[in-house]
Amino acid sequence: MRVLHFYKTYYPDSWGGVEQAIRQICVGTARLGITNEVLTLTRNGGPARMEIDGHVVHRVPQDIEIASNAMSFSAIRALARLARSVDLVHYHFPWPFGDLAHFLARVNKPSVVTYHSDIVRQKTLLKLYSPLMHRFLADVDGIVATSPNYFASSDVLRRYGDKVRAIPFGLDRNTYPQPTPERLAHWRAEVGERFFLFVGVLRYYKGLHILLDALARCEYPVVIVGAGPIENELKEHARRLGLKQVRFLGAVDEHDKVALLTLCYAMAFPSHLRSEAFGISLLEGAMYGKPMISSEIGTGTSYINIDGETGLVVPPSDPAAFGNAMRTLWEDPALAQAMGQRASARYGELFTSEKMAADYAALYSEVAKSSP
Structure with a gap:
């Protein structure tokens, strides 16, 4: 055919x-x-x-x-x-x-x-x-x-x-490159050993302003991968909030993306509108065995990420709730690891x-x- x-x-x-x-x-x-x-x-x-x-x-x-x-x-x-x-x-x-x-x-x-x-x-x-x-x-x-x-x-x-x-x-996963030890060492030196990761095109429905507002209440390191139409607006928002723990990396190639997926502690995915119908990068996080934080918007994001099982699902447009979810995972590595393992298993079963x-x-x- x-x-x-x-x-x-x-x-x-x-x-x-x-x-x-x-x-x-x-x-x-x-x-x-x-x-x-x-x-x-x-x-x-x-x-x-x-x-x-x-x-x-x-x-x-x-x-x-x-x-x-x-x-x-x-x-x-x-x-x-x-x-x-x-x-x-x-x-x-x-x-x-x-x-x-x-x-x-x-x-x-x-x-x-x-x-x-x-x-x-x-x-x-x-x-x-x-x-x-x-x-x-x-x-x-x-x-x-x-x-x-x-x-x-x-x-x-x-x-x-x-x-x-x-x-x-x-x-x-076989279509994704295997990160070299040198590339992993490079990013480990750049962004540290433990960080939340967002990957995606920087668009209005991705809810990154919500993530930045959440970070005004906590100091967890976050790496944002991607470029897009609101990139400068988001950087200015982070500057106004005085956020020092956020790294905007812009667009990266597949080798660097996989290295960051391998190294990250958890996925932060704050999309708050139904334009986010699925969330491919959220699924990539599950594939790499990472716990996830997402918002309940009635779409595929909550089919990938099951609240309390593979990660945490919070109300949309709620920086306080998103920050609390980050705190829950950050302060309980055993819980984060278990959720990541279940995320990987769900990927293997359904995705x-x-x-x-x-x-x-x-x-x-x-x-x-x-x-x-």
Whole structure:
């Protein structure tokens, strides 16, 4: 079977959670005999065709972006052309232009969409987009929710309940580099032996202002990995609070990220809005056996992190509660270690790349057979 993925960003231009999910789906299902291709937009130029981890990536120039909705006229032509040569098209939502391109390209192949997140922030634009969104979701043959939690709490997904199934993201630890002793020693000297770690793109819904406010009440060391649109705003917030225990490292490569995941004491994941539908970096923490602190927002974060079992889950937008959770883990290493071990076990049971790939392969086969 040949599958074409279509999303607005992908490697090497962007390294966010959706891109990681697409990569893991491609790599995992390839082991089951599925040939994957990715069609994406680029603002950085470069080759029109690349190969990444064994799958072909087609890149077309982005023409314009409005309210995070990247658009490309050439993408419509490319989608129409590439869809003709595959057995199934796999869309990734939300991306309004992707919905429009589906119809303008007159895609007439079996199709599924992974529903990564509700549209949370742009309420006014959602009213304008809603008719197209519902027409698109009604037209595709299958919809994937990224966790049972998100399915249960999404008004949009419940509307299409008869064709929605939950397939949690999975990770393959073998695709992550092994940190060298020299790199571990470097970061141990830089950030110490014991620290809380956040990894992610610095966006509004990540709740990092909540983490910084929590740190105004305690002095636990925190390392923040990632870049993004509110990076300078967060650094200024930390400066105003007089926080000396916070290190902003910016974006780091995979080798450095894995070294920091290996060394950290626990994961701090303060996302407070439903735009955080899953939390790939939270799952990475579980994969590396780290206890986690997250907020209850009715999404996949609380499917990864079970309160009192794999870590602690606190109310959203509550710096005091988040700080208390940090204190609980910091002052009880035995509890933190036990939670980390259970987090690793839960990853192995529910969130491996092998399990995700098998579930997607089964869905692809089912949709392809049932489509006219």
